[in-house]
Amino acid sequence: MPHPNEQKRITKTSLYSWVLYKSVPLQLIVVGIIVITVAMRVVPLEMQKRIINQAIGMKDVPALWRYSALYIGSVTLAAILKFVINLMQVHIGERALKYIRERLYEHLLSLPVQFYRRTSPGNVISYLITEFIPVATFIGQAVAVPAVNVLTFLAMAGYMINLNPTIGLISIAIYPIELAVLPRIQTYFRRANRRRIKHTQALSGLVGEAISGVHEVHSNASIPLEKKRFSKILDKLYKATVLQNGIKFGIKFVNNFFMSLGPFVLFLIGGWYAIQGRFDVGAIVAFLSAYEKLYDPWKELMEFWQVYQDSSVRYKQIMRAFDHAPEFKQFTEGRDPYHLDNDVEIRNLSFVVGGNVRLLDNVSLKIKGGEHVALVGFSGSGKSTLALCVAQLYKYTGGSVLLGGREVAELTKQDISYNLGMVAQHPFIFDGTVKENLLYSCRSLAMQGGHCPGGDEPSLDDLIKITQQVGLFTDVLAFALRSRLDPEADSQTLKEAILASRKEFQEGEAGMYADVAEHIEFFDMESYSQYMTVAENIAFGAANMEPFDQEHLHAHPEFQTFLENHGLSAHLTVLGETLARVVTDELGPEPIHEDFRNCPIPEAEYGDYQKVANRLDSGEPLSEQEQGLIVKLAMGFIPGIHKQVVLDKGFANRVVRSRQDFMDLVTDRYPGSFTFFTHDKYIDALNIQDNILFGRVRTDAQGAEEELNHRIMQALIMQGALEPVVEMGLNFQVGSMGDRLSGGQRQKVALARAFLKVPPVLILDEATAALDNKSQARVQNILTTNWKGKSTVLAVIHRLDMLPYYDKVVVLKAGRIVEQGEYQELLDRKGALYTLVHGKED
Numbered sequence: 001m002p003h004p005n006e007q008k009r010i011t012k013t014s015l016y017s018w019v020l021y022k023s024v025p026l027q028l029i030v031v032g033i034i035v036i037t038v039a040m041r042v043v044p045l046e047m048q049k050r051i052i053n054q055a056i057g058m059k060d061v062p063a064l065w066r067y068s069a070l071y072i073g074s075v076t077l078a079a080i081l082k083f084v085i086n087l088m089q090v091h092i093g094e095r096a097l098k099y100i101r102e103r104l105y106e107h108l109l110s111l112p113v114q115f116y117r118r119t120s121p122g123n124v125i126s127y128l129i130t131e132f133i134p135v136a137t138f139i140g141q142a143v144a145v146p147a148v149n150v151l152t153f154l155a156m157a158g159y160m161i162n163l164n165p166t167i168g169l170i171s172i173a174i175y176p177i178e179l180a181v182l183p184r185i186q187t188y189f190r191r192a193n194r195r196r197i198k199h200t201q202a203l204s205g206l207v208g209e210a211i212s213g214v215h216e217v218h219s220n221a222s223i224p225l226e227k228k229r230f231s232k233i234l235d236k237l238y239k240a241t242v243l244q245n246g247i248k249f250g251i252k253f254v255n256n257f258f259m260s261l262g263p264f265v266l267f268l269i270g271g272w273y274a275i276q277g278r279f280d281v282g283a284i285v286a287f288l289s290a291y292e293k294l295y296d297p298w299k300e301l302m303e304f305w306q307v308y309q310d311s312s313v314r315y316k317q318i319m320r321a322f323d324h325a326p327e328f329k330q331f332t333e334g335r336d337p338y339h340l341d342n343d344v345e346i347r348n349l350s351f352v353v354g355g356n357v358r359l360l361d362n363v364s365l366k367i368k369g370g371e372h373v374a375l376v377g378f379s380g381s382g383k384s385t386l387a388l389c390v391a392q393l394y395k396y397t398g399g400s401v402l403l404g405g406r407e408v409a410e411l412t413k414q415d416i417s418y419n420l421g422m423v424a425q426h427p428f429i430f431d432g433t434v435k436e437n438l439l440y441s442c443r444s445l446a447m448q449g450g451h452c453p454g455g456d457e458p459s460l461d462d463l464i465k466i467t468q469q470v471g472l473f474t475d476v477l478a479f480a481l482r483s484r485l486d487p488e489a490d491s492q493t494l495k496e497a498i499l500a501s502r503k504e505f506q507e508g509e510a511g512m513y514a515d516v517a518e519h520i521e522f523f524d525m526e527s528y529s530q531y532m533t534v535a536e537n538i539a540f541g542a543a544n545m546e547p548f549d550q551e552h553l554h555a556h557p558e559f560q561t562f563l564e565n566h567g568l569s570a571h572l573t574v575l576g577e578t579l580a581r582v583v584t585d586e587l588g589p590e591p592i593h594e595d596f597r598n599c600p601i602p603e604a605e606y607g608d609y610q611k612v613a614n615r616l617d618s619g620e621p622l623s624e625q626e627q628g629l630i631v632k633l634a635m636g637f638i639p640g641i642h643k644q645v646v647l648d649k650g651f652a653n654r655v656v657r658s659r660q661d662f663m664d665l666v667t668d669r670y671p672g673s674f675t676f677f678t679h680d681k682y683i684d685a686l687n688i689q690d691n692i693l694f695g696r697v698r699t700d701a702q703g704a705e706e707e708l709n710h711r712i713m714q715a716l717i718m719q720g721a722l723e724p725v726v727e728m729g730l731n732f733q734v735g736s737m738g739d740r741l742s743g744g745q746r747q748k749v750a751l752a753r754a755f756l757k758v759p760p761v762l763i764l765d766e767a768t769a770a771l772d773n774k775s776q777a778r779v780q781n782i783l784t785t786n787w788k789g790k791s792t793v794l795a796v797i798h799r800l801d802m803l804p805y806y807d808k809v810v811v812l813k814a815g816r817i818v819e820q821g822e823y824q825e826l827l828d829r830k831g832a833l834y835t836l837v838h839g840k841e842d
Contacts, residue, residue, distance in 0.1 A: 009107065010319070012323070015138070016142075019096075037078050038148065047067045051071070089141055096140075111322070112324070113393050120208045122208030134310045134311040134314055137307055152296070196237065198240075328392060330414065331414050338406060339418060340760065342370065343404060344403055346364055350396065363817055365817065365820065371807045373810060374796075376833065419759065422754070425767065429749055434476060437738070438466070442458060462756065467748075470779055481689035483688060483732070485688070497721035499680070500719050501692045502692050505693055519708055521640070522695035529696065531641065531698065535635040539666070539676070541677055562661075575634040575651070583600060583644055609633065744771050807822070
C-alpha cells in the first residue's frame with residue numbers, strides 16, 4: 001500500500017511524517033545499537049569505583065589490569081557505536097531530504113506559470129537548497145537522539161540511585177524545575193527565529209530583484225532609494241538576529257546554572273556522608289562522573305529541541321510558500337494518453353487577470369486539422385495570450401478550448417505532450433550539449449510512454465537533417481571546427497582524414513580550393529602570421545603543458561632569458577604598455593560586454609590593466625607582477641584581429657629569425673612541451689579548422705569564414721569524415737541557460753527540437769523573431785512544404801510578409817478577434833490587417 005506521503009500533495013505533508021518514511025528497519029537497527037551503547041556507558045562508571053576501592057584501595061594489581069581493560073574496552077566500543085549511530089543519522093536524514101526535495105521540485109515545476117511571475121527565483125532556490133538543511137538534521141536525529149539520551153538519562157539516574165538513593169533523587173529532582181523554565185524561553189526563541197527567517201528571505205528577494213532590475217536602477221539613478229530599502233530590511237534582520245542569539249545565550253545560561261547545582265548537592269550532602277563514613281571515595285568519583293553524563297543527555301536534548309524548533313519553522317514556511325495546487329494534472333490515471341485529432345476549436349474564450357483585466361474577451365475560432373493559422377495584431381492585442389491558452393500554459397477563466405474534441409483544461413500534461421508542441425519567442429536552453437537540448441522533447445515524451453517519429457532516440461542522420469532544415473547545421477559545424485580532438489579518444493582515422501583534407505587546401509591556387517585560398521593565412525616558417533598571437537609566432541607551435549601556455553609562458557624564467565638574448569624583451573614591453581594605454585583609453589572606465597569583441601585585453605582582467613595604465617600615465621614604476629601583465633598582454637596580441645596597434649615590422653622580423661633557436665631550445669630542454677606546426681602532422685593543440693587549413697582565417701574578408709566552412713564541409717564529405725566532426729559539434733556545451741549561444745541559435749535549437757517531435761499541433765509564439773531573413777524564410781518553407789495538411793500550426797507572427805504562406809489570418813485587437821480570413825481577402829477588405837500591413841487606412 002502506498003505511503004500517505006506518496007499520495008498527498010507534498011505541501012500537505014507534516015515534518016514528522018518523513019521521520020519513518022522508508023526507514024523503519026534502519027531506525028530499529030539504530031535503537032538496537034543505542035541500547036548496547038548505553039550499556040557500554042554505564043560499565044566505565046562501575047569500573048572507576050572498583051579501580052579506586054578494590055584495585056587501588058587493596059593494592060590488587062591483577063584487578064587493576066582487569067578493571068582498566070574493561071574500562072577502556074567499554075569506552076572504545078561506546079565511541080565506535082556512537083560513530084555508527086551518527087553515520088546512520090546522517091544517512092537517514094539526507095535520504096529523507098533527497099525524497100522531500102525530489103517531491104517538492106516536481107511540485108514546483110507543476111505550479112502555474114503565473115506563480116513564477118510573482119516569485120523570486122532566489123527565494124525558490126534558497127527554500128529548496130539552503131533552508132532545508134536543518135530539516136535533514138532533525139529527521140536523522142528524530143528517533144536516535146531522544147532514544148539515546150532518554151535511555152542514557154535513565155541508566156545514569158538508576159546508577160546514581162543505586163550508589164546513594166538520597167543524593168541520587170535530590171540530584172534528579174533539579175531537572176523538573178528546568179523542564180518548567182526552559183520551554184517558556186524556547187517559545188520566545190521560536191518566535192525570534194521565525195522573524196529572523198522572514199527578514200532573511202525578504203532581504204534575499206530584495207537583492208535578487210535589484211540585481212535583475214539593475215538597468216532600471218541605473219536608468220533612474222535610484223541607488224539611494226534601493227539602499228534605503230535594503231537598509232530598512234537589514235535593520236530588521238539585525239534586530240531579529242540579536243534578539244534570537246540573546247535568547248539562545250539565555251538558554252545556555254539556564255542550562256549551565258542547573259548543571260552546577262548537581263555537583264553542589266554532591267559536595268554538600270555527599271561530603272557529609274563521606275565524613276560520616278557512609279559514602280566511600282570510589283562511589284563519590286563514580287557518582288560525579290555519572291552526574292556529568294546525566295547532564296549530557298539533557299544538554300543534547302535541549303540542542304535537539306532547538307534543531308526541532310528551527311527545522312519545524314523552516315519546514316512550515318517552505319511548505320506554506322509553495323502550497324498551491326497545480327492547475328493541471330500531470331499524468332493520466334486509469335487510461336492511456338489520448339492520441340487526438342489535430343483540429344482546434346475555441347469557443348467564447350476569456351482570460352481575466354488581476355480581477356478585472358480582460359486579456360481575452362469572447363474569442364471564438366475554428367482551426368481544421370492540418371490548417372496553418374497566423375495570429376497578428378498590435379502589441380497587447382492578446383495574440384500570445386491566446387496561443388498560451390491553447391498550449392495549456394495559461395488556464396483560461398471562461399469559455400472553452402477543444403483539441404480533437406477534448407477540453408484542453410481537462411487534459412493532463414501527459415496528453416498535451418503527446419499532442420502538442422510549442423516554440424516560444426525566447427526559448428529556454430538548458431545547460432548541457434546541443435544534442436541534449438535537441439533531444440529534450442523526444443526524451444521527455446519517451447519517459448511518458450510515447451516516442452518521436454524517429455524513435456525514442458532520433459539517429460545522427462535525423463539530427464543532421466533537422467539542423468540543416470532550421471539553418472543550425474552551419475553553427476554546429478562551426479562549433480566542431482573550433483573544437484580539439486579528445487586526446488584520450490581513438491581518433492587516428494579522423495586525423496588521417498583531416499590531414500588528407502589539409503593537403504587539398506595546401507595546394508593553394510593549383511588545388512580545388514583555390515577560390516578560397518586567399519581567405520587563409522597559411523602557417524609559414526619564414527613569415528610572421530598576422531592571425532597568430534606573438535607567443536605562437538615565436539614558438540611557431542602550440543603549447544602542450546601549462547607552464548608554456550598563453551597564461552604562463554611570459555613568467556617562465558628561461559623564456560624570459562630567451563627574450564632578452566634575442567632582443568625581444570624591450571619590444572614586448574613597449575607593445576604591452578602601448579596596448580594597455582590605448583585600449584583602456586578607448587573603452588573607458590565601464591565598458592560593456594560587447595566592447596571586448598576583438599579586444600586584446602580579456603574582460604575579466606580589464607580592471608587590472610586599468611590600474612597598470614594609470615600607473616604608466618603617472619610615471620610610477622610598475623611592480624614585478626604588473627610588468628608580467630604587460631608582457632602577457634603583448635604575448636597575446638594578434639595584429640590581424642587587434643587593430644588598436646600596428647605591429648612593428650622590425651620586431652616581427654626578429655620573431656621570425658628567433659623561431660628556430662626557440663624550437664631547438666624547447667626540443668632540447670623541454671621535449672613534448674610544444675607541438676610545432678609541421679605540414680604533414682596532425683597538431684593536437686590546435687582545433688580542427690586550424691588543422692585542416694594549416695593556417696588561420698583572414699577575418700577582414702566579409703563572409704570568409706562561412707565560405708571556408710562550406711568548403712571544409714565538402715572536403716570532409718569527400719574524406720567520409722563529416723559525421724564524426726558534426727557529432728563533435730552536437731556535443732558542444734551551450735552553457736548555463738544557453739549563454740554560449742546567440743539569440744538566433746537558441747531559437748534554431750528550439751525549432752529543431754519541436755520539429756523532431758513532429759507534434760499534431762504546433763504553437764509558434766514569434767518563434768523566428770531572432771532569426772535573419774534567410775533563416776526565417778528557410779523555416780517558413782519547411783512549415784509550408786512538410787507540415788501543411790499534416791500538422792496544425794497556430795503561429796503568432798511578427799513578420800507580416802510571411803502571412804501569404806498561411807491558410808488563415810486572425811487579427812486581434814484589445815483581446816478580441818476583429819477579423820479573420822485568407823490573407824488576400826483581408827487585404828482587399830482594407831480593414832484591420834490592411835492597417836497593420838500599410839500602417840494606415842485608405
